[in-house]
Every structure is written in C-alpha cells, then in structure tokens.
Amino acid sequence: MKVVLHVWRQASASAAGKLVDYQADDISPDMSFLEMLDVLNERLIVRGEDPIAFDHDCREGICGSCGMMINGAAHGPMKLTTACQLHMRSFSDGDEIWIEPWRAKAFPVIKDLVVDRGAFDRIIQAGGFVSAPTGSAQDGNAIPIPKQAADDAMDAAACIGCGACVAACPNASASLFTAAKISHLGELPQGQPERMKRALAMVHQMDLETFGGCTLFGECQEACPKGISIDTIAQMNRDYIFAAATEREATDVLGSG
Amino acid sequence: MERAGLLRFWDSSVGKKVVMGATGLILVAFVILHMAGNLQFFSGSERFNAYSHLLQVDLIELTWLMRITLLGAVVLHITAAYQLTMRNRAARPAGYVKREPQVSTYAARTMRWGGVYLLLFIPYHILHFTTGTLHPAFVRRAAYGNVVIGFQVMWVALFYLGAMAFLGLHLYHGAWAMFRTLGIARPSNDPLHRRLALAIAIIVPAGFSLLPLSVMLGFMH
Structure with missing residues (x-):
C-alpha cells in the first residue's frame, strides 16, 4: 500500500x-x-x-x-x-x-517527534514511591489486601508513562498520569504511611512542571493505551483534599524520646 | 515559593478546581430552587406576588444571606475558572496542526464561552427583575406583572432563552464534573456517563424557559 x-x-x-x-x-x-x-x-x-x-x-x-x-x-x-x-x-x-x-x-x-518527558520523572521523584525498606519479598498473603483494592491498584499501575494523556488533553494536563501513580500506591497498605504527603507533593510538582489542570473532557482516558480510568483523578482529588485538610507542620523533635 | 495551608490549596490546580466544584454545587442547588420557585408564576398573579413578598419582605434576612453566599460562590467560581483557563492555555503554547477530539462533549468545550455569556446575563437579569433598573415598567413587588411585561420585549426573551441554552450545557458538564472534582463520585465502569447531570441539564433550563415562552406565545398575560 x-x-x-x-x-x-x-x-x-x-x-x-x-x-x-x-x-x-x-x-x-x-x-x-x-x-x-x-x-x-x-x-x-x-x-x-x-x-x-x-x-x-x-x-x-x-x-x-x-x-x-x-x-x-x-x-x-x-x-x-x-x-x-x-x-x-x-x-x-x-x-x-x-x-x-x-x-x-x-x-x-x-528533535522531530521526540519530546523530553523528564517532567514525568520529576513528578515520580516528588512522591511516586514507597520509602519503607521492604527487605526480601514477603509471603504473598502476609498483608491482607481487599480484592477490589488490589485490582484498582493494578489497573492504575498499568500506566506506562507514555504521555498520551497530556498530548490528548486540551489543557495539556498531566492529571491522569499523576492520578494513576497516586492511586496505584494509595490503594495498597504499603502506600498508606506516605499517602497524604504523596498527594500534596506530586500535585505540587505537576503544577510546577507547567502542565494544565483537569477539566474532565475525558480525552485522556480515551487516548490512554493502558485504559487508565478518570476515576483515578477523582481519587487523586479526594486524597489531595484530605491531605490539605489534615496536613500540619512537622513538629520539632527536641529532648529525649 | 510554596505557601502553606489554605493558600497552598488555592495555588494548586487541584485546589482551584475543587473550589470550582464546591461553588458549582452551591450554584446548581440555587438554580434548582430558583427554577422551582419560578414555576409558581403559573399559579397566577396573586400566588406569585405572595412568593415575591415572602422572599423580599418576610424572609429578607435569609434572602440576603443567600445573596451574599451566591455572590461569594460566583466570585470564587469565576476567579478560579479564569486563572485555570490562563494556566491551561499556557500549558500548550504550540498547538497541533491536526487534532481530532475523541470523546469531549460540546458541553465541555463550551464551558468557558457559555460561562462568559452567563456572566453577562446574570447582572442584566438582576437589573431587570430584582432592581428594575433596566425594566420598562417595573412595579416593586408586583413580580407577576414585571415578568409578563419584561418578557413581552422580544430581544429580552431571546437573550433569556439563549442564557438558558448555555445554562443547560454548563449544567450538563458541570453537574457531572463537580462530583468527580470533589472526589465523591463513585468509581464507575463508564465514568463519562452522566444520567443525573442530563436530567438537571434538561429540567432546570426547561423550567426557566417556560416563563418567557408562555409570555411570548400569549398564554400568560
């Protein structure tokens, strides 16, 4: 042809x-x-x-x-x-x-069709990780995880960070990417200790990188080769609201104990 | 420089959008109540004027509380919308030569210009029916007559109907999006689907439009 x-x-x-x-x-x-x-x-x-x-x-x-x-x-x-x-x-x-x-x-x-997606790496660096030392692999069922949570985390973890969501979004927003990473870790027990800090830090980095905001056009979900749902964006917002409402300044640790 | 607490929330794109969702929720509740109240127009002049009297005399403190709340909601809604729009435009300085929207609705794409239309409409609407400043024959608290005479002017009725069309579009996207923005939408296998928003987007503008339409067609006089 x-x-x-x-x-x-x-x-x-x-x-x-x-x-x-x-x-x-x-x-x-x-x-x-x-x-x-x-x-x-x-x-x-x-x-x-x-x-x-x-x-x-x-x-x-x-x-x-x-x-x-x-x-x-x-x-x-x-x-x-x-x-x-x-x-x-x-x-x-x-x-x-x-x-x-x-x-x-x-x-x-x-060059040509190659773009610098380093902004995604910096969003991950801001909080898309679990910093607890995990040691060697645990027994698979050592930590009980509800089936639905495991499924939702797995669905969000399917994100390959290609940037199609940003490209398809009329606002060039990285909300779907950031939300997928926040949901992926936020659904699992291992992600809980840093859940609030993560939401604040990753959303802040997303803004610093000059991505636009979400207006729920839905184009990202349609473009995503891994079928990440805009439900993750609702999850990100929920975590962000909760984190903003409950955050406190780190207290100074002085004296013994 | 990163600010703390509420200011940081307001600085973030998610925070501003949440403000839009929360104020949107207030405004959606208001238009539903306003539309339901307006339908008393069809119970006749006595009933409708009594309703106006109730709001403007008996419950005037409550009315003022509502006005202040609404004004605050509108100001926050528009400020956040304006600032987010500017950020969104800046986020893609070079556009595509060819771009095909895949699933975005007409309603979503007209949120901004529809919002501007409503922003022009609302002050006019207040000066027309609340203060009477722009009304040809305004009689204080004679709401029924004011509506009939007001809508007998063709361009006024058409401007009003245009606002209702944009209100419907705004509600179709907004009444669905606000629950997702506020993080209270249930996960769904078809998250773009919007049944409740469709009902609100049809019923509210239709209810409002019955007034000018009935006057224009001569059913109410």
Missing part, C-alpha cells in the same frame, strides 16, 4: 519546525506503524537525508517510549494501543497521515 505522510520535522529544540510531506510506497499492511517509519527512514538515509527521529524501545506496547499524534489522535486511531502496536492495516491505501509530536510546554520537542 501507499500512504502520504505529513511529518513534523524539527532539527533541534531551538530550531523552528514544520510539516514535511513524504510519499511512502510499497508499505505492507502487516507492518507496524513504527516499521513503516523505519522503512521510510532507510530510504531517507539512502537518499542522504536526515531520518525522522522518534522514540521507541520495546515495540510490544509496554515500555511507554513511543508516542506521537497520528491523525490528530494520541497513538493513532486504535483504542488501547500504543503507536508501536498500531499496524498499517488500520489505514487504507492512499491515506494521508499527519504525524506530530506530543504538544505541551512541559514536553519540549528535542
């Missing part, structure tokens, strides 16, 4: 970018979307042109590296699918395809 691509090309973070048209002929419908870009890149290299830069790693939909706006939708037209797991059979012969990087102030473009 043949497709016409309009790809965002930008030489560096500071350079001006623009959409460049490419004709991709002899594309197999069984190729993944990234394989199609690989084939195009090989042809570009043969012609002495700069190949299109894009992030990718596992190519099996679990690492969160790949991600681009394909025809105006994060990761393209298929639900619950990363760009690497999207196949050319989702398109028709002769289709025009627009490919753009994630757009957010907090995700500056590094």
